[in-house]
Amino acid sequence: MSSRDWVAHAIARIEADFHRSADTHLIPVNLPAFPGIDFYLKDESSHPTGSLKHRLARSLFLYALCNGKLHEKSTVIEASSGSTAVSEAYFARLLGLPFIAVMPATTSPEKISAIEFYGGRCHLVPDPTQIYAESERLALETDGHFMDQFTYAERATDWRSNNNIAESIFHQMEREPHPIPSWVVTSPGTGGTTATIGRYVRYQRHATQVLCVDPQYSVFYDYYVNRNPAITLDCGSGIEGIGRPRVEASFIPEVVDEMLKVPDALSLAAMHYLASVLGRRVGGSTGTNLVGALHIALRMKQQGQTGSIVGILCDGGERYVHSYYNDEWLATRGLDLAPLIEQVKTCAEQAVPLSPLQSARHDKPQYF
Incomplete structure (x- = not known):
């Protein structure tokens, strides 16, 4: 499957999920x-x-796909206090992509469990102000894509x-x-x-x-x-x-x-x-x-x-x-x-x- 075909298939899967x-x-x-x-x-x-973040996660994935930021071997990285990461883990699993949530160490264990339920990995950071820099570091390290909800949500x-x-x-x-x-x-x-x-x-x-x-x-x-x-x-x-x-x-x-x-x-x-x-x-x-x-x-x-x-x-x-x-x-x-x-x-x-x-x-x- 070509890269363009994979993107088309990924968008179709997200749209089908929306219609369900x-x-x-x-x-x-x-x-x-x-x-x-x-x-x-x-x-x-x-x-x-x-949560409300399900809407955002869907939009962020479609935005990244249509802007050529995701491919079939991408690792998806997100800085999140929990709910966005739960939703993005869901969509990453839908597309068969690995997902890493960079989160404050104080994030509730229930949210951590939900992310892991969808196949995501939680990377906990003691200082919540450092989740952005750590996300960028992980994206470079894994040749992945930092979704950056705080920049792209609007x-x-x-x-x-x-x-x-x-x-x-x-x-x-x-x-x-x-x-x-x-x-x-x-x-x-x-x-x-x-x-x-x-x-x-x-x-x-x-x-x-x-x-x-x-x-x-x-x-x-x-x-x-x-x-x-x-x-x-x-x-x-x-x-x-x-x-x-x-x-x-x-x-x-x-x-x-x-x-x-x-x-x-x-x-x-x-x-x-x-x-x-x-x-x-x-x-x-x-x-x-x-x-x-x-x-x-x-x-x-x-x-x-x-x-x-x-x-x-x-x-x-x-x-x-x-x-x-x-x-x-x-x-x-x-x-x-x-x-x-x-x-x-x-x-x-x-x-x-x-x-x-x-x-x-x-x-x-x-x-x-």
Whole structure:
């Protein structure tokens, strides 16, 4: 088989896999304190590999194939805190390619097991800021291809249509009381999903605004405020899957209408509250998104507005049984979530405001 024939065969296999997959659900979530304000979660945990990153991995593989970066003997390398690596391992196995995930040593064992289940190998790095350099080194060493999700996420996805997450959300909202969401709430890992949604609403000329919610240990919020691309942190995010120690190329601040900075403990408290409401566990980034949705719902109620808010359920909580849902793990980190869970509950059910959160809109920091 020629190289060109192999690429055609690989693309056909990925497209066939896509046609075997159904769309993800849009779940209504009742927030009792906010009548007239409808909240929905786009449940990306129902993808074959269990997270939002399944969409990204498919796009990255197609992008690499069509740009001539992958061939039948390629080793695929990715820098990832877990979910993207799980999804890329799935697609690498589909194409018969070896896969190496370069990950922070703190990545959950459940994610490591999932990568290994799909035939991938995990290369753990003690310093999370070094996963990029180590990925590049391994790519050179193996004559492989570094997928580099943090650079290519925003350009690998067709943001105009092609069943991207934004098109899917708006299609599923068509028969709801408020079919055009007032807000879509995202949280940045690569920034690619935020870029896709922000571009799509502008392309479709919707009035929808985008709130991007950054976790505690991440640079995206500060970059949004001061536009300094050199800003860095010397630690990784406490919420797996979102937040970065450096500004990533896929984060496009110009398509974000507002940003919010959320303490990790509040994200985890919101995750626990939401799990009790849904009757199943969700990941920490979904808790971050719920805090963002409550922030917007409070403002809308104060201003007498009605409408809809859509957030993203990024992945399920089964990947965090040993950590976010483990009392001993939380205690060793000094995290007492009980009062914060109650705070989230009273906000959702009685409209009692959350503790002040740092927010920025059009480069002007605010506090709510």
